[in-house]
Amino acid sequence: MTTLQIKGEVIVPDRSTPPSQSVSRWSDKGIIAHPALVVVPESEEDIKAAINYAQSTGLQVLPAGGGHGSFVPIGSKTLYMNMKQFNQVSVNSTAHTITVAGGVLTGQVIKAVTEKGFYTTWTNSNAVGFIGGILGGGNPTLAGIHGMQIDQVLSVRLVTGEGKALEVSPSSMGDELALFNAICGAGHGFGVITSLTLKIFPISNLHLAEEGVWVRRLIFPPPALETAATVFEKLQPLSPESTAALVFARAPPTAPKPGAPMVILTVTYYGPATDAESAFPILFDKAVTSKTIVAVTAPTQLAKLNDALAHFDVKGDRKDIQSAALSKVVPETITTAFQKWLVFTEQYADAKRTTLVLSSYSKDKNMEISQSPEGKARYFDNRDRGFNVLIFSWSSTDSTEAASNEFSKEIKALYRSGSLTSELPRTLLNNIAPDTKADELFTENQAKELKRLVGVWDPTCLFWRPLI
Structure with missing residues (x-):
């Protein structure tokens, strides 16, 4: 029998224990069982040895960073490659680049770049695998200024199914260039990414106040929902420096009224605070603030912006994220979605942490990038959408998980029906559902x-990949 010998760990799961004892993921949702092996490589040589072992034993390789892909199946034929030992981050302040190893989490990147006086594009969870987020296109907090995460990538180093270490970039040629472009937006399943280099930008370019990023937050009770929806509509279109989010959530256990439904409107401005205040007078209008529970301006250091969402980073339970990219949202759709969310979270006691987020940002930069040769080559077809609805479902039982799936489908259909009737349904690759189609x-x-590229780079389907 073929044996696997590497410097890193090789773990044979104890099948008498729950699968979560073998593989620690953000969510227990979906198709998950004990993998055949868990491999923790320490070097590219370890990765090559694991790939050769998988080829000879008929296993499928699944590289894992943060473990947030609730849509990713794990089974008895999976060689689960935990990349946690690839945890290096290198900032080049002179070249304005950062090189991130394959197992680095987003929080590590944020800490490394901001300590050096820089920033880059990142997702809004510190616990998400940084590279995994990029492989699906990325949904960064600074999309209005810089575009998507894939637009910042300068080079990718990976180990292919042939066990070959390869570096690809925009200067590559032929199928290597095609591979680089595919990794930028459709990157799951073309190899094991060992590192990635991307652009960084001086924080000073943003001209932030000493207190940090300008954040204005209004919390409304349910009776003021229509006001919140109207304000959100009037904020549009946003400037490139701005983002807005309208959130439906229930108050945490520490709140004065635990479990009470809330409508939270947050506007973030990546620029001078004085510019922000003059750009959004409606957020200070007494006719609006008089209907709120809370109305505060809360400047936040750039490095700590994700901390407010840390309670979503806990592992376990049946959690999922699905999304729909939209060109338009009308207040009537928002109010209908709230009522459906309210009924659902009241009907299912273990689903009260389910949250709906409607976010918006300026699409101008993305549209500009879409006209460039580089932008056209990337695998991201949502650049004309300035809104994104995210359904964050969280439950703990089989029956509620099934109901959550139906609820997510219903909310996506609702928001899409209120958008432009002629546009194609669009979502993010990292937020797909079991019934998502490639188109x-x-x-x-x-x-x-x-x-075609799968045939070139992974003809034996050694690696797991979604849809294609």
Whole structure:
């Protein structure tokens, strides 16, 4: 029998224990069982040895960073490659670049760059695997200024299914260039990413106040929902420096009224605070603030912006994130979505932490990038959408998980029905559901090219990949 010998750990799961004892994921939702092996490589040589072992034993390799892909199946034929030992981050202040190893979490990147006086694009969870987020396109907090995370990538180093270490970049040629472009937005399943280099930017470019990023937060009770929805509509279109989020959530156990439904409107401005205050007078209008429970301006250091969402980073339970990218949202859709959310979270006691987020940002930069050769080559077809609805479902029982799936489908359909009737359904690759089709993510030509590239780079289907 073939044996696997590497410097890193090789763990044979104890099948008498729950699968979560073998693989610690953000969510226990979906198709998950004990993998055949858990491998923790310490070097590219370890990765190559694990790939050769998988090839000879008929296992499928699944590289894992933060473990947030609730849509990713794990089974008895999976070689689960935990990349946690690839945890280095290197900031080059002179070249304005950062190199991130394959197992680094987003929080590590934020800490490393901000300590050096820089920032880059990142997702809004410190616990998400940084590279995993990029492979699906990324949904960064600074998209209005810089575009998507994939637009910052300068080079990618990976180990292919042939066990070959390879570095690809925009200067690559032929199928290596095609591989680089595919990794930027449709990157799951083309190899094991060992590191990635991307652009960083001086924080001083943002001209922030000493207190940090300008954040204005209004919390409304349910009777003031219509006001909140109207204000959100009037904020549009946003400037490139701004983002807005309208959130439906229940108050935490530490609140004066635990479990009470809330409507939270947050506007963030990545620029001078004086500019922000003059840009959003409606957020200070007494006719609006008089209907709130809380109305505060809460400047936040750039490095700590994600901390407010840390309670979502806990592992376990049946959690999922699904989303729909939209061109338009009307207040009537928002109010209907709230009522459906309210009924659902009241009906299912273990689903009260389910949260709806409607976010918006300026799409101008993304549209500009879409006209460039580099932008056209990337695998991200949502650049014309300035809104994103995110359904964050959280439950703890089988029956509620099934109901959560239906609820997510219903909310996506609702928001899409209120958008432009002629536009194609679009979502983010990292937020797919079991019934998501490839044409919800890629154009017909992109899907064909991805299938061709699978034949070039992974003809034996050694690696797990979604959809293609």
